[in-house]
Amino acid sequence: MKYFFANWKMYLDLEESCAVARSLVGLSFDERNIGVAVFPTLLALAAVRDILRDSAVAVGAQNVSWAPKGAYTGAVSSVLLQAVGCRYALVGHSERRHIFGETSDEVRKKLAAVLDAGLVPVLCIGETQADRDADKTTYRLKKQLMKALDGLALGDADLLVAYEPVWAIGTGVPCGAAEAEAIHGWIKQEVKSYLGREVPVLYGGSVTSSNVAEYAARSLIDGVLVGSASTKIAAWSEFIANMSRASGAAL
Ligand code: PGA
Numbered sequence: 601m602k603y604f605f606a607n608w609k610m611y612l613d614l615e616e617s618c619a620v621a622r623s624l625v626g627l628s629f630d631e632r633n634i635g636v637a638v639f640p641t642l643l644a645l646a647a648v649r650d651i652l653r654d655s656a657v658a659v660g661a662q663n664v665s666w667a668p669k670g671a672y673t674g675a676v677s678s679v680l681l682q683a684v685g686c687r688y689a690l691v692g693h694s695e696r697r698h699i700f701g702e703t704s705d706e707v708r709k710k711l712a713a714v715l716d717a718g719l720v721p722v723l724c725i726g727e728t729q730a731d732r733d734a735d736k737t738t739y740r741l742k743k744q745l746m747k748a749l750d751g752l753a754l755g756d757a758d759l760l761v762a763y764e765p766v767w768a769i770g771t772g773v774p775c776g777a778a779e780a781e782a783i784h785g786w787i788k789q790e791v792k793s794y795l796g797r798e799v800p801v802l803y804g805g806s807v808t809s810s811n812v813a814e815y816a817a818r819s820l821i822d823g824v825l826v827g828s829a830s831t832k833i834a835a836w837s838e839f840i841a842n843m844s845r846a847s848g849a850a851l
Contacts, residue, residue: 601632601633601634601635601800601822602633602634602635602816602822602823602843602847603634603635603636603637603760603800603802603822603823603824604634604635604636604637604812604823604824604826604839604840604843605636605637605638605639605660605688605722605762605802605823605824605825605826606636606637606638606639606825606826606830606831607639607662607690607693607804607825607826607827607830608620608638608639608640608641608662608827608830608831609641609662609695609827609828610641611827611828611831612640612641612644612831613641613643613644614641614643614644614647616831617640617641617643617644617647617648618644618647618648618651619833620638620831620833620836621638621640621644621647621648621651621652621657622651623833623836624636624638624652624655624657624836625651625652625654625655627655627656627657627836627837627840628840629656629840629843629844630844631656633844633847634823634840634843634844634847635658635823636656636657636658636840637657637658637659637660637687637688638652638657638658638659638660638830639659639660639661639662639688639690640659640662641662642661642662642663642676645659645661645681645684645686646684646685649684649685649686653685658687658688659685659686659687659688660686660687660688660689660690660719660722661676661678661681661686661688661689661690661719662690662693663689663690663693663696664676664677664678664681664689664691664710664713664714664719665677665678665710665713666706666709666710666712666713667713668713668716668717677713677717678713678714678716678717678719679717681717681719682717682718682719686719687719687720688719688720688721688722688760689710689714689719689720689721689722690721690722690724690762691707691710691711691714691721691722691723691724691748692707692710692711692723692724692725692744692748693724693764694724694726694764694766694769695769698728698766704743704744704747704748705747707723707744707747707748708747708748708752711723711748711752712752715752715754715757715759720757720758720759720760721759721760722760722761722762722802722825723748723749723759723760723761723762724761724762724764724804724825725741725744725745725748725761725762725763725764725787726740726741726744726763726764726765726766726768726769726804726805727740727741727765727766727767728740728766728767729766729767732765732767737765737783738783738786741763741783741786741787741790742790745761745787745790745791745794746794749791749794749795750794752794752795754795758799759795759799760799760800760801760802760822761787761791761799761800761801761802762801762802762803762804762825763780763783763784763787763801763802763803763804764803764804764805764825765805767805768804768805768806769804769805769806769827770806770827770828771805771806772806773806774805774806774807774811775803775805777803777811777814777815777817777818777821778818780803780815780818780821781818781819781820781821784801784803784818784820784821784822785820787801788801788820800822800823801820801821801822802821802822802823802824802825803815803821803823803824803825804824804825804826804827807824807825807826807827807829808826808829808835809829809835809838809839809842812824812826812839812842812843812846813842813843813845813846814846815846816842816843816846816847817846817847823843824843826839
């Protein structure tokens, strides 16, 4: 199983999000081999869910509150997201950590809240350029994983990890597939030491419809989390065709 997750960030407004969603309704892919999900702005989430209701494309949230319900002005919880048909939630995306100052403690609380609500968390981790320059990639990832997963009661629930090097996000400079795969192998073992089992690990950072096949073809890369390139309607058929071909899946 390979995953193709589209993080629309704050690129598309309500109308634009619905337009991309409508273009995905007839998208042809084998859902037993490829899991597709879109992560629209919260403003468009319910509308996009309605448009995709009878399709094989799932919907996820880009961010959640750690609180479940109540007097939390401006917050949106996993419980509320679950009620509108949301299936996944990104937790700890680097833009949340680095632009909005989200702490490891918050990441951990959000992870627990997402699981409590029955959503599937996509835990995002990644090193900065400074970490990389200082040869501290695994040090940074180890810390992020430990703070998020140590003692987490996952039970039978699903969890995915997205490896997204901060230096590769939105820069047009992706981490090469061979290097990413080696890191994915390391992440899988590290996660297993906390959870007792392996979980899918997706790669994210400057993935395009032209380079997606390089990642999808790697056995330790379970899929991709794509930002800006996934907001273009025209790119989707090529994305799915290349994912299918590279992962050996039938169209
Ligand atoms: P990008 O973003 O594909 O625009 O680099 C990826 C992400 O942040 O999830």
